[in-house]
Structure formats: C-alpha cells, structure tokens
Amino acid sequence: MEEVWATIRSEFSDLADIVELTRALTRMLVAVALGAAIGMERELRGTGAGLRTHMLVALGAALFVLVPLQAGMEVGDLSRVLQGLISGIGFLGAGAIIKLSHDREIHGLTTAATVWLTAAIGVAAGMGRELTAVLSTLLALCILSLSHPRKRRH
Helix, strand or coil, X not given: CHHHHHHHHHHCCCCCCHHHHHHHHHHHHHHHHHHHHHHHHHHHCCCCCCHHHHHHHHHHXXXXXXXXXXXXXXXXXXXXXXHHHHHHHHHHHHCCCXXXXXXXXXXXXXXXXXXXXXXXXXXXXXXXXXXXXXXXXXXXXXXXXXXXXXXCCC
C-alpha cells in the first residue's frame, strides 16, 4: 500500500515547491483574467463567443506552453507547439464566422480575431510574459471600444 501512495504522490509532484506552484498559478490566473476582460467585452456586445469561451481559450493556450516549459522543453523547441496551437485556434475562430449569402454579409470576423488574440495573450501569460499579455489586452480593449459596427441602411 505504501508503494501506491508513493506513486500517487509522485504523480502530483509537478509543482514540487511553493515557488513553482505560485508561478504556475499566477500565469494561469493572469491568462484567465485577461481572457475574461476580452470575453466580457464580446459578451456585452452579444457576440457568439463570450466570457467563458475567451477565458477557456486563454487558459488552454497558457497551458500549452506552461506544461512543456515545466517539463524542461527549451523555449526554441516550443515553435512546434505554437504552430499546432495557432492552427487549432484558427479552426475555432472559423466557427465564429458566418456568411449570410442572402445579405452578402460576413459576421463574426471580430469575434474570430478576438479568439485568436486571446490565445496569443494566453501564450504570453503562460510563458511568463505577463506584462506583455496585460498590455496586449489593454490595446485590444481600446481597439474594440473605438470601432463599432455600423448598420447599413436599406
């Protein structure tokens, strides 16, 4: 029975000390908070991808870089992880885009762009570039607040 508990303890030892735990938690919380800021803006505008979606995208992106870094992967080797992440987020963003053929209008491009940007913000937070992530979020919120879609008159 002692071997079982030792095995279980070793399986949960990826955050072996308070420093590593604090670092990982800080990066994940920053990603979630910044994703929430963008998601809230989208939710207030009534778009398809809102608060929860943006929070999850940011957290997922942060984890995709945080875990390999914890495992000892060199930053330069993360390029393959980032390539896969960017492709996957592209498919997720494509789901937010709707083409209405009868109106000849495309909707959801801004939401798709915010999902893509939120993933990049999550990557920045996950890599320990929290200030860069915060500044990017602030810039995104400024851009989103300055541009309002205008309805065409028929």
